[in-house]
Amino acid sequence: MGYVTRIVIIGGGPGGYEAALVAAQLGAEVTVVDCDGLGGASVLTDCVPSKTLIATAEVMTTFDSSYEELGIIVADDTPPLEQAARVVGVDLGKVNRRVKRLALAQSHDITASVTRAGARVMRGRGRLKGQQSIDGSRRVVVEAADGTSETLTADAVLIATGAQPREIPDALPDGERILNWTQVYDLDELPEELIVVGSGVTGAEFAGAYQALGSKVTLVSSRDRVLPGEDPDAAAVLEDVFRRRGMNVLARSRAVSAKRVPGPFTTEGPSSPKAGEEGRAGDRVEVTLADGRVITGSHCLMAVGAIPNTVDMGLEESGVKLKESGHIWTDKVSRTSAPGVYAAGDVTGIFALASVAAMQGRIAMYHFLGDAVAPLNLKTVSSNVFTDPEIATVGYSQADVDSGRIDARAVKLPLLRNPRAKMLGIRDGFVKLFCRPGTGIVVGGVVVAPRASELIHPISIAVDNNLTVEQIANAFTVYPSLSGSIAEVARQLHTRKTNAE
Numbered sequence: 001m002g003y004v005t006r007i008v009i010i011g012g013g014p015g016g017y018e019a020a021l022v023a024a025q026l027g028a029e030v031t032v033v034d035c036d037g038l039g040g041a042s043v044l045t046d047c048v049p050s051k052t053l054i055a056t057a058e059v060m061t062t063f064d065s066s067y068e069e070l071g072i073i074v075a076d077d078t079p080p081l082e083q084a085a086r087v088v089g090v091d092l093g094k095v096n097r098r099v100k101r102l103a104l105a106q107s108h109d110i111t112a113s114v115t116r117a118g119a120r121v122m123r124g125r126g127r128l129k130g131q132q133s134i135d136g137s138r139r140v141v142v143e144a145a146d147g148t149s150e151t152l153t154a155d156a157v158l159i160a161t162g163a164q165p166r167e168i169p170d171a172l173p174d175g176e177r178i179l180n181w182t183q184v185y186d187l188d189e190l191p192e193e194l195i196v197v198g199s200g201v202t203g204a205e206f207a208g209a210y211q212a213l214g215s216k217v218t219l220v221s222s223r224d225r226v227l228p229g230e231d232p233d234a235a236a237v238l239e240d241v242f243r244r245r246g247m248n249v250l251a252r253s254r255a256v257s258a259k260r261v262p263g264p265f266t267t268e269g270p271s272s273p274k275a276g277e278e279g280r281a282g283d284r285v286e287v288t289l290a291d292g293r294v295i296t297g298s299h300c301l302m303a304v305g306a307i308p309n310t311v312d313m314g315l316e317e318s319g320v321k322l323k324e325s326g327h328i329w330t331d332k333v334s335r336t337s338a339p340g341v342y343a344a345g346d347v348t349g350i351f352a353l354a355s356v357a358a359m360q361g362r363i364a365m366y367h368f369l370g371d372a373v374a375p376l377n378l379k380t381v382s383s384n385v386f387t388d389p390e391i392a393t394v395g396y397s398q399a400d401v402d403s404g405r406i407d408a409r410a411v412k413l414p415l416l417r418n419p420r421a422k423m424l425g426i427r428d429g430f431v432k433l434f435c436r437p438g439t440g441i442v443v444g445g446v447v448v449a450p451r452a453s454e455l456i457h458p459i460s461i462a463v464d465n466n467l468t469v470e471q472i473a474n475a476f477t478v479y480p481s482l483s484g485s486i487a488e489v490a491r492q493l494h495t496r497k498t499n500a501e
């Protein structure tokens with residue numbers, strides 16, 4: 001029997017389990033070590049649970065925002081808004097039980113397929129031990145929850161340990177009123193008044209979702225606008241929608257502390273219980289901003305970013321170089337600075353997406369096991385912010401165009417003009433395409449629309465395959481359809497020689 005290559009993967013999120021599937025398929029002997037369960041944070045606490053919660057929020061928003069215009073009668077004798085509030089309500093306990101059930105089921109499915117592929121799954125905390133041995137192998141120590149440990153020997157190790165919520169020392173989550181995004185699924189009742197700290201993708205998604213579910217939401221944004229990393233036109237649309245729906249969006253407001261305080265909660269101002277009112281310890285939350293303002297609510301969700309899981313993993317002792325941020329340095333084929341050690345996913349800090357983590361993990365295995373491999377290309381990544389409307393992007397961005405990083409023409413077409421959008425009562429959103437001036441090759445795009453995550457795919461195919469605006473314009477679209485706007489923008493770019501907007 002020939003030699004079988006041994007692979008140990010630490011971390012069973014998309015970076016880890018996708019790598020395991022590929023390596024097992026290529027004939028390696030694979031062990032995946034995870035301390036929480038396969039699927040990782042992506043499946044158990046982050047991506048899957050949040051999108052499942054948002055699925056309920058989406059139904060609520062669709063109903064709330066369009067039932068009247070579309071001629072749906074809720075009841076006869078009360079004003080429309082009151083009708084909506086009464087007819088459409090949410091049982092958060094039930095929603096969260098569904099969320100957890102779905103996440104666990106998906107984790108089991110992934111475990112089953114990884115096991116079926118022939119990989120060994122170990123529950124425990126893994127860490128690298130020492131430098132590469134003389135024969136080129138690496139050692140990984142796995143500690144189980146019961147205190148037992150096992151040392152594995154591998155020809156290559158993949159680190160895919162992900163990240164965890166960043167904490168602010170004076171705003172530590174207590175799991176009841178001050179929460180991080182992994183803890184919200186333990187709530188049985190809808191927060192009456194939720195303060196979301198941080199307006200990155202996580203903060204914006206939860207703020208939008210809880211508002212749709214019925215909470216009164218304040219979004220604390222340390223920057224000028226929500227979603228500072230996204231297309232500015234898209235962020236402006238979303239911020240406008242948030243405000244119109246009654247969200248209190250506080251720009252340039254950095255939170256310095258969040259504390260539970262006694263007493264009934266008020267929406268603004270000093271927080272001590274009023275005379276005659278009974279205060280109960282910890283039934284309100286006070287968030288203090290850097291400029292001294294204090295906002296109060298019933299709950300607070302901290303969404304101030306994530307830190308990589310690189311501590312106590314024997315990385316530096318094993319020659320794995322870390323960046324200043326604590327993330328693992330990797331090259332475009334997922335190699336770290338230590339021979340025989342690869343890294344994938346959020347632990348590398350490259351692009352915190354499940355799809356990118358999976359791609360980095362697969363690339364690592366293709367590379368080590370000698371299969372054909374294309375280096376990671378971030379210019380074709382598509383991503384989506386699951387708000388209402390959704391914001392989907394692919395390829396080069398407006399910031400790349402504005403900074404001169406790429407020479408591209410852009411056209412933006414509001415969805416308002418789209419016949420299907422009119423029929424559906426959709427007012428907010430647009431399609432934007434970027435193409436090379438001479439050739440018309442599509443290099444990027446943004447879609448702001450309900451289910452933009454589905455609409456971005458043709459643009460993604462165009463970017464990936466160097467298709468031109470003519471090719472997009474000439475492909476049939478269904479009439480009437482939202483994707484008709486993608487063809488329409490392409491037609492405009494075909495004829496226009498200068499930036500239209």
Ligand SMILES: Cc1cc2nc3c(=O)[nH]c(=O)nc-3n(C[C@H](O)[C@H](O)[C@H](O)COP(=O)(O)OP(=O)(O)OC[C@H]3O[C@@H](n4cnc5c(N)ncnc54)[C@H](O)[C@@H]3O)c2cc1C
Binds near residue numbers: 042
């Ligand atoms: C709220 C939220 C929503 C998101 N939504 C989306 C989305 O819709 N789409 C999208 O593409 N991305 C989304 N993301 C990002 C996505 O979740 C991450 O990019 C993805 O989880 C990264 O996968 P990973 O494999 O690097 O690690 P993870 O999914 O973080 O998994 C790492 C695993 O390793 C385990 N681990 C850690 N240390 C050790 C150790 N020493 N030994 C053994 N096991 C260990 C962890 O417990 C975990 O199980 C979201 C993120 C957040 C926070």
Ligand SMILES: NC(=O)c1ccc[n+]([C@@H]2O[C@H](COP(=O)([O-])OP(=O)(O)OC[C@H]3O[C@@H](n4cnc5c(N)ncnc54)[C@H](O)[C@@H]3O)[C@@H](O)[C@H]2O)c1
Binds near residue numbers: 201
């Ligand atoms: N739909 C998706 O694909 C999805 C969803 C959620 C997260 N993610 C990924 O996860 C990564 C992390 O996103 P994130 O939103 O969790 O983190 P982030 O770091 O992108 O955003 C955190 C925000 O909080 C702000 N902030 C920090 N401290 C603050 C304070 N004290 N007061 C007020 N604001 C403060 C920061 O300025 C920043 O804008 C992103 O790269 C994103 O791609 C993806």
